[in-house]
Amino acid sequence: MSILVIAEHDNSAVNAATLNTVAAAKAIGGDVTLLVAGLDCASAAEAAAKVEGVAKVLVADDAAYQYQLAEAMGDLVAELGKDYGHILAPATTTGKDFLPRAAALLDVNMISEIISVVSADTFTRPIYAGNAIATVQTSDSIKVATVRATGFDPVSAEGGSASVETVSAISDKGISAFVGEELAKSDRPELTAASIVISGGRGMQNGENFEMLYKLADKLGAAVGASRAAVDAGFVPNDMQVGQTGKIVAPDLYVAVGISGAIQHLAGMKDSKVIVAINKDEEAPIFQVADYGLVADLFEAIPELESKV
Amino acid sequence: MLTSLLKIHLIDGESMKILVAVKRVIDYNVKVRVKADNTDVDLANVKMAMNPFCEIAVEEAVRLKEKGVATEIVVVSIGPKVAQEQIRTSLALGADRGILVETEEKLESLTVAKILKAIVDKEQPQLVILGKQSIDNDNNQTGQMLGALTGMAQGTFASEVVVEGDKVNVTREIDSGLRTVGLTLPAIVTSDLRLNEPRYASLPNIMKAKRKPLEVVTTSDLGVEVKSTQTLVKVTPPAERSAGIKVASVDELVEKLKNEAKVL
Ligand SMILES: Cc1cc2nc3c(=O)[nH]c(=O)nc-3n(C[C@H](O)[C@H](O)[C@H](O)COP(=O)(O)OP(=O)(O)OC[C@H]3O[C@@H](n4cnc5c(N)ncnc54)[C@H](O)[C@@H]3O)c2cc1C
Ligand SMILES: Nc1ncnc2c1ncn2[C@@H]1O[C@H](COP(=O)(O)O)[C@@H](O)[C@H]1O
Numbered sequence: 019m020s021i022l023v024i025a026e027h028d029n030s031a032v033n034a035a036t037l038n039t040v041a042a043a044k045a046i047g048g049d050v051t052l053l054v055a056g057l058d059c060a061s062a063a064e065a066a067a068k069v070e071g072v073a074k075v076l077v078a079d080d081a082a083y084q085y086q087l088a089e090a091m092g093d094l095v096a097e098l099g100k101d102y103g104h105i106l107a108p109a110t111t112t113g114k115d116f117l118p119r120a121a122a123l124l125d126v127n128m129i130s131e132i133i134s135v136v137s138a139d140t141f142t143r144p145i146y147a148g149n150a151i152a153t154v155q156t157s158d159s160i161k162v163a164t165v166r167a168t169g170f171d172p173v174s175a176e177g178g179s180a181s182v183e184t185v186s187a188i189s190d191k192g193i194s195a196f197v198g199e200e201l202a203k204s205d206r207p208e209l210t211a212a213s214i215v216i217s218g219g220r221g222m223q224n225g226e227n228f229e230m231l232y233k234l235a236d237k238l239g240a241a242v243g244a245s246r247a248a249v250d251a252g253f254v255p256n257d258m259q260v261g262q263t264g265k266i267v268a269p270d271l272y273v274a275v276g277i278s279g280a281i282q283h284l285a286g287m288k289d290s291k292v293i294v295a296i297n298k299d300e301e302a303p304i305f306q307v308a309d310y311g312l313v314a315d316l317f318e319a320i321p322e323l324e325s326k327v
Numbered sequence: 328m329l330t331s332l333l334k335i336h337l338i339d340g341e342s343m344k345i346l347v348a349v350k351r352v353i354d355y356n357v358k359v360r361v362k363a364d365n366t367d368v369d370l371a372n373v374k375m376a377m378n379p380f381c382e383i384a385v386e387e388a389v390r391l392k393e394k395g396v397a398t399e400i401v402v403v404s405i406g407p408k409v410a411q412e413q414i415r416t417s418l419a420l421g422a423d424r425g426i427l428v429e430t431e432e433k434l435e436s437l438t439v440a441k442i443l444k445a446i447v448d449k450e451q452p453q454l455v456i457l458g459k460q461s462i463d464n465d466n467n468q469t470g471q472m473l474g475a476l477t478g479m480a481q482g483t484f485a486s487e488v489v490v491e492g493d494k495v496n497v498t499r500e501i502d503s504g505l506r507t508v509g510l511t512l513p514a515i516v517t518s519d520l521r522l523n524e525p526r527y528a529s530l531p532n533i534m535k536a537k538r539k540p541l542e543v544v545t546t547s548d549l550g551v552e553v554k555s556t557q558t559l560v561k562v563t564p565p566a567e568r569s570a571g572i573k574v575a576s577v578d579e580l581v582e583k584l585k586n587e588a589k590v591l
Binding site for chain 2: 085087089092096110111112114115116117118119120121122123125126127128129130131136140144145146147148149150151152153155156157158191192194195196197198199201202210214238246249255256257262263265270271281282288291292293294300305306307308309310311312313314322323326327
């Protein structure tokens, strides 16, 4: 059976999470088709054709897919997906938005955020904020799942030579429209792709104090994340939230600064290779998962750390 | 006051009904444990509560009613008899009436969405608000599936909801920031954490909620067939991380990260 993977892209290149999702498809086994739906997305389709292990690329180049809105994407994926054994998408806010919609149109269930493939119909996924790992077997004729990037090493973006086929758009129902966007601007690496992540919590006290973390991050080539409390308090924007209901990261080094270590936060970072916690409360639960804990006032420790790395 | 009058006018003087779906789940403060036989997690004697995202969904509906945008709030929960507690809580927060679809079975998202579709057909709400995610199964699917089944547009992971005439603008929390979409009503919204801060129910409102109507129906009353396509093969604890060491100084931390962990 063949597998349809929905590529995530910016119309010129496919993003990293797509490469992890193709890796999950390879673990299932079977021919992999990548769908690139967008507007003026020929270069993304070209890039998709080079992805390791991809046999075919389908391109739906139409105004209906410019913003990958769930209504249009759901219709398209359900229509094209009928002929496949599996449909996979990255577990990003885009994939999570349209894939359940496509699954319901196909009258099948979906499995969210798989982290491993046991067999073609059996997958593992975290539940209860990562406090348990479920092994789930599905009897659905078409197996639909989102893929958590940290569960699969990415395939190479190069080396493939897939054929490219154009597919036509499905007429848009016109019930939803893009209105506007406020995108985070940052020269730092993307949170989910960085090898070092430094996150700040409520202990940072305000947004200005995050400058300390940005300075340290720039010295280390790191990304900066945050706890929910720091986002809720308005210190930093929502795209920086790490956790059960935010982003999932697993860098080589994760530094938690002024973060207590609630289970919802741990759910987003406890698969990091090395965890450092800097907290003035020696009883803070974050120390139970930290490889290196420093009990200190962050306002002294962070500038010192910055001067010494 | 003027703006609320205006809003009622904009929806053509029609009444606007909001349907909110609330789920009974484990309390978010509880750290759940896996059963020794690895069949599931252990929920015996564990504190249960309304899913936090559903509380946010109820709060948003109540605020829309307070603004004069909505005229009636119906809350639905699918679950065991005790899920009436979460419906009563919603009624105490300001919802007008409740529906319990009583079932002892653990339902998959597609079935939940089909049940909600049956309720939507009956109630004809202009807006359906759900949580973005249940904190037990962490699925994040039901609202989107309901969108597919009803043909309604969806605004998922909402941090702002503005109803204007026959449209709703939903600002969504996305990986790269915020995005606003304009949807034609009736539509579906799923709540994210920043949509609002839910209020606490006051004692008088808790008392009042006891007298608000709560209808109990079954899946067969609604004509929905409950079928399952997923088997929970096993549930295991995650790889445990053990606590490492405490370092005494920033110097020691830097030394360890360079020479022991080799990550700097
Ligand atoms: C449905 C739901 C979903 C959630 N999703 C998420 C999620 O995705 N991500 C997430 O992070 N949370 C999430 N949460 C919230 C979570 O439960 C915690 O409330 C949150 O993680 C706490 O953030 P914090 O550690 O920054 O704040 P706090 O718990 O207040 O901790 C602040 C820490 O800073 C330390 N500190 C203070 N001052 C200093 C100083 N000068 N120097 C050093 N240390 C200092 C304190 O000792 C304390 O340990 C969710 C909650 C719910 C209910
Ligand atoms: N059993 C249920 N009863 C009522 N609403 C539910 C139920 N299950 C899911 N929902 C709704 O769907 C949202 C998302 O749930 P899920 O797709 O399970 O993560 C929840 O926040 C609820 O609003």
